[in-house]
Amino acid sequence: MEGGSATFNIMPMSGGCGALVSGLKLSEPMGQEQKGLLEKAWLEHQVLFFRDQPLTPEQHVNFAKNFGELQGPGYMPTLDDYPNVYVQEYPDLFKGIVSDVDWHIDASFLEKPLKGAVLYAIDVPESGGDTTWVNLYQAYESLSESMKVLCSNLTAVHDNFHKNLLSVIETYGSKGYEVARKATPPMEHPLVCTHPQTGKKCLFYSELMVSHFKELSTSEGQYLRSFLLEHIKKPELACRFKWENNSVAFWDNRCTAHRGIFDFGDDRRLMHRVAIQGEAKPS
Structure with missing residues (x-):
């Protein structure tokens, strides 16, 4: 696919959902054509994955803003200077109430559940800690x-x-x-x-x-x-992603559910998440 002055490739990852995108730098501003092509791929594959994408909080926020208004702070930890950036850190900050392992749609308890989310891996275990999405x-x-x-x-x-x-x-x-x-x-x-x-x-x-x-x-x-x-839970409906540092997942929260797999013991797993506000009540 070609967008703006850049070309990016999309490779489906499973028969259920998900595709790996290469040839695109999320840290750089996107033109309208490029954004349109990426959104088209997002709607088709439901979850897009990116490797080797070092992002500052500002770049993370700016990428997510291409697709809608951002979720503000809630009860989960956020960065002091970036209240739209939720911090998911194990095992220190993210215990108990927020250690969700069940299949879920983010913030489905809201009148307008989240449109989507961009999850960025900063420091993840060498093994374990995958995330699975279902179509x-x-x-x-x-x-x-x-x-x-x-x-x-x-x-x-x-x-x-x-x-x-x-x-x-x-x-x-x-x-x-x-x-x-x-x-x-x-x-x-x-x-x-x-x-x-x-x-x-x-x-x-x-x-x-x-x-x-x-x-x-x-x-x-x-x-x-x-x-x-x-x-x-049927495997043919799903896509499982192995995290690496500087990996990014961008999913459509309106047509997927997901769960983290907590099989990494006390190893550190630090992620930043920026979510996109819902635009309509499900109907």
């Missing part, structure tokens, strides 16, 4: 017709504290929990959503965040959640 288009498309009908008529309740309530209280106390609970109440989204740019249907399911389904009883919801977890 939620294929997750929907591979359901039986009867299951598609069922899921299309369900409302999932996304709760930020569904699985980490005790950790939140232990870390921040009851008052801290009350503040966070008020800021992020449970949010309802259709289980099957239409992507606002591609027009394709996807299974908007976050194992970490979905506490129940509005139309189902507790036991029915538990059965469905178990089924959906096994369904989205």
Whole structure:
């Protein structure tokens, strides 16, 4: 692909999703043509990966800004001079409540979940600590017709504290929990959503965040959640990325779920993440 004065190549990484981009420096400003070509590839492959991309926080922020407004600070650590840059550091700063290992869609508990995110590896273990993404288009498309009908008529309740309530209280106390609970109440989204740019249907399911389904009883919801977890875990839907220092992943949060694999013990794993604000409520 050719964009602006630069040429970059795209190599699909799996049958599920994901592509490796080469020949592009994320530290440099992008022209409109180049940005358009990269966004087209992003929408097609859902996750784009880049190697050997040393970035300053400012360059990281500037790259993400090409694709929308940025997420502001929340309860996770950020850089003092760059409040849009979230710090993910193991094992020191990032324990307990934020050590998410379940499949999830970032901030799906918001009225307008994040559009996307750019994750940058600064210091990662030599082995372990991979991240896996799953294609939620294929997750929907591979359901039986009867299951598609069922899921299309369900409302999932996304709760930020569904699985980490005790950790939140232990870390921040009851008052801290009350503040966070008020800021992020449970949010309802259709289980099957239409992507606002591609027009394709996807299974908007976050194992970490979905506490129940509005139309189902507790036991029915538990059965469905178990089924959906096994369904989205299918390897043919996924792409797994081996991190190296100065690697970057840029994913579409509206049609993928992901999980980190915490198999690196007490080794240091330092990442910076810049997220792009959601533009619409899922529908």
